Amino acid sequence: xxxxxxxxxxxxxxxxxxxxxxxxxxxxxxxxxxxxxxxxxxxxxxxxxxxxxxxxxxxxxxxxxxxxxxxxxxxxxxxxxxxxxxxxxxxxxxxxxxxxxxxxxxxxxxxxxxxxxxxxxxxxxxxxxxxxxxxxxxxxxxxxxxxxxxxxxxxxxxxxxxxxxxxxxxxxxxxxxxxxxxxxxxxxxxxxxxxxxxxxxxxxxxxxxxxxxxxxxxxxxxxxxxxxxxxxxxxxxxxxxxxxxxxxxxxxxxxxxxxxxxxxxxxxxxxxxxxxxxxxxxxxxxxxxxxxxxxxxxxxxxxxxxxxxxxxxxxxxxxxxxxxxxxxxxxxxxxxxxxxxxxxxxxxxxxxxxxxxxxxx
Amino acid sequence: xxxxxxxxxxxxxxxxxxxxxxxxxxxxxxxxxxxxxxxxxxxxxxxxxxxxxxxxxxxxxxxxxxxxxxxxxxxxxxxxxxxxxxxxxxxxxxxxxxxxxxxxxxxxxxxxxxxxxxxxxxxxxxxxxxxxxxxxxxxxxxxxxxxxxxxxxxxxxxxxxxxxxxxxxxxxxxxxxxxxxxxxxxxxxxxxxxxxxxxxxxxxxxxxxxxxxxxxxxxxxxxxxxxxxxxxxxxxxxxxxxxxxxxxxxxxxxxxxxxxxxxxxxxxxxxxxxxxxxxxxxxxxxxxxxxxxxxxxxxxxxxxxxxxxxxxxxxxxxxxxxxxxxxxxxxxxxxxxxxxxxxxxxxxxxxxxxxxxxxxx
Numbered sequence: 105x106x107x108x109x110x111x112x113x114x115x116x117x118x119x120x121x122x123x124x125x126x127x128x129x130x131x132x133x134x135x136x137x138x139x140x141x142x143x144x145x146x147x148x149x150x151x152x153x154x155x156x157x158x159x160x161x162x163x164x165x166x167x168x169x170x171x172x173x174x175x176x177x178x179x180x181x182x183x184x185x186x187x188x189x190x191x192x193x194x195x196x197x198x199x200x201x202x203x204x205x206x207x208x209x210x211x212x213x214x215x216x217x218x219x220x221x222x223x224x225x226x227x228x229x230x231x232x233x234x235x236x237x238x239x240x241x242x243x244x245x246x247x248x249x250x251x252x253x254x255x256x257x258x259x260x261x262x263x264x265x266x267x268x269x270x271x272x273x274x275x276x277x278x279x280x281x282x283x284x285x286x287x288x289x290x291x292x293x294x295x296x297x298x299x300x301x302x303x304x305x306x307x308x309x310x311x312x313x314x315x316x317x318x319x320x321x322x323x324x325x326x327x328x329x330x331x332x333x334x335x336x337x338x339x340x341x342x343x344x345x346x347x348x349x350x351x352x353x354x355x356x357x358x359x360x361x362x363x364x365x366x367x368x369x370x371x372x373x374x375x376x377x378x379x380x381x382x383x384x385x386x387x388x389x390x391x392x393x394x395x396x397x398x399x400x401x402x403x404x405x406x407x408x409x410x411x412x413x414x415x416x417x418x419x420x421x422x423x424x425x426x427x428x429x430x431x432x433x434x435x436x437x438x439x440x441x442x443x444x445x446x447x448x449x450x451x452x453x454x455x456x457x458x459x460x461x462x463x464x465x
Numbered sequence: 466x467x468x469x470x471x472x473x474x475x476x477x478x479x480x481x482x483x484x485x486x487x488x489x490x491x492x493x494x495x496x497x498x499x500x501x502x503x504x505x506x507x508x509x510x511x512x513x514x515x516x517x518x519x520x521x522x523x524x525x526x527x528x529x530x531x532x533x534x535x536x537x538x539x540x541x542x543x544x545x546x547x548x549x550x551x552x553x554x555x556x557x558x559x560x561x562x563x564x565x566x567x568x569x570x571x572x573x574x575x576x577x578x579x580x581x582x583x584x585x586x587x588x589x590x591x592x593x594x595x596x597x598x599x600x601x602x603x604x605x606x607x608x609x610x611x612x613x614x615x616x617x618x619x620x621x622x623x624x625x626x627x628x629x630x631x632x633x634x635x636x637x638x639x640x641x642x643x644x645x646x647x648x649x650x651x652x653x654x655x656x657x658x659x660x661x662x663x664x665x666x667x668x669x670x671x672x673x674x675x676x677x678x679x680x681x682x683x684x685x686x687x688x689x690x691x692x693x694x695x696x697x698x699x700x701x702x703x704x705x706x707x708x709x710x711x712x713x714x715x716x717x718x719x720x721x722x723x724x725x726x727x728x729x730x731x732x733x734x735x736x737x738x739x740x741x742x743x744x745x746x747x748x749x750x751x752x753x754x755x756x757x758x759x760x761x762x763x764x765x766x767x768x769x770x771x772x773x774x775x776x777x778x779x780x781x782x783x784x785x786x787x788x789x790x791x792x793x794x795x796x797x798x799x800x801x802x803x804x805x806x807x808x809x810x811x812x813x814x815x816x817x818x819x820x821x822x823x824x825x826x
Contacts (some may be wrong), residue, residue: 108550109528142772164773165729167470184773185717187729188790189469208718211789237718237727242811268771270610327743356546356571357598368548372805376737410629411503411801412525412545413597428572429549440772444733447808447823462808463822 107395108371113177125447133318146459165455210249223257227264228413230288234268241289251297262303270310272462313341333439370412374380375441393433468756471730475810490653501688507820508536532786548691552580559583571610593647595629602650612658623664631671640675674702694800701766736802754794785823
């Protein structure tokens, strides 16, 4: 298909390379790779993982679990706090596939016990420093209550942490430090509840990209690594060459007087995530593209976004190099959010790649 | 339907009241109301406008024009710079309905002239101070070139401005001042090209909410006013009672120790727009809801968002008042962006209201 509007191009070769890299890293240290599928939300891309030997996955919603279960995935963890209002949908899913949920409080476990009959594995979510959700590792009373399921078919499988505080520019040493702090939390909690057989489930893309030895955990759950993005590059998790998605955007307006180019491609295509680079916000990195591939040399940056407009700030050389009707490529700041906003991806061969459709949920 | 996950509730009575208010305001000063449909993107909600006497609309993309043309709208303006790559789709649309496009440079007009055969009206986009797109009102050479269509079936209809610099806390006096500056730009350009019959097309929700007398323009294009939101309330454009959409979100985690409640409802439901209130970012205003209506008393605010999580910061009274499995309502900071992210709306009577589906584009 001809690219005429903002279109998220996907380089299958790069995605497969990223998957293989992470799968090999996991194999080397022995944990299972249970990649997070919230990044791509696509049954087709899920198959690329399956072809690299991946048999289980993580999702961030019950809807996403339903979508991937329908696509043939038999072993899913919903890595989002158990939502009592979705007990019925969880019950149905759990009667079809091997399903794990996340328990963040004893009330949540009680609700699961009392409202879901099907077998469900569960993980206790630990707060290892991000302070989003999860129980503090020293809150033994709560943890002990969360470890005691009243139902034999609701089995405590393990402990799960998402070290969201790795989402900043990070050295390997700092990533390792956060990993070892998380390990200490896992050990402390295991000891408190007297279980040595618990799965330690860890994983976020910065940690999984920067830490080399994961032999102390049994499961890794990174998601973003399949695509990577400008934010991960900024954090030090990847190179620009590793980024596997690029938004092709038509140039619609050129303003040499203020060094700006306006493209069709805005908040409804990228979301509004940004990285702060000294005193400026950056909403994307501009590269060249013809709609069937892209170069990785940064040419300019996206300075701001409105609903449909992206405003690029660049050198006069860059400004002079483009014409209205040209395409430019924009490497997204946050590929998970950009991917979520698309109706579909387009491969470098010009084929549509379908994904979860919100209108059908 | 029972609300079990983040769901954008829509209060039809409030939407209709907002539409009626703006339609009456336009009628009083005589301009035509050509409301921007990018806010709702729904054929059903479009019908509510039609029932208030609206016969023409504004959209922000060719795709949206196609969607509303298929829904029966016969007179649409695409208020986004003409994109040469979509000439073919524009050609097709223009052969079916009365279509206006936006021209921001002489190159764009040349392309339109050379590549679109069907009759198309066009507006010259003026930059009245926002510095996003549009020609500067004193750039007479460019403007004169943009006024000279080589094709008799491409008719210059008028001048169009979007005063995006009204998107800040604003008094009526300030809104009037920006309006009168824009009028001066319209007059200057009309004079330069020697046309007294041009339509002056103005409109953004803050201006249209705060300015009372629009007798000097012929067309108003606000969009957000149909729903309003916390940002518009912050700007002074509306009351909290006027806000016609509210995201019902399940409570999934409670943290009295740090005064936080976590809901299912994140960046993929709200986008990441925020308002800055002194030194804090606010991503939404929390109200109470049972899923079939909502109260407008602010209870707390959304402090941050990740992909699926919303983190609410509130008083101990608020924290103590909620349980996991409860619903809370969140008035979105930017309703256009939140609406864009939904697969559908849900009415207060529990009925799905369909909208444009990105997966079908």
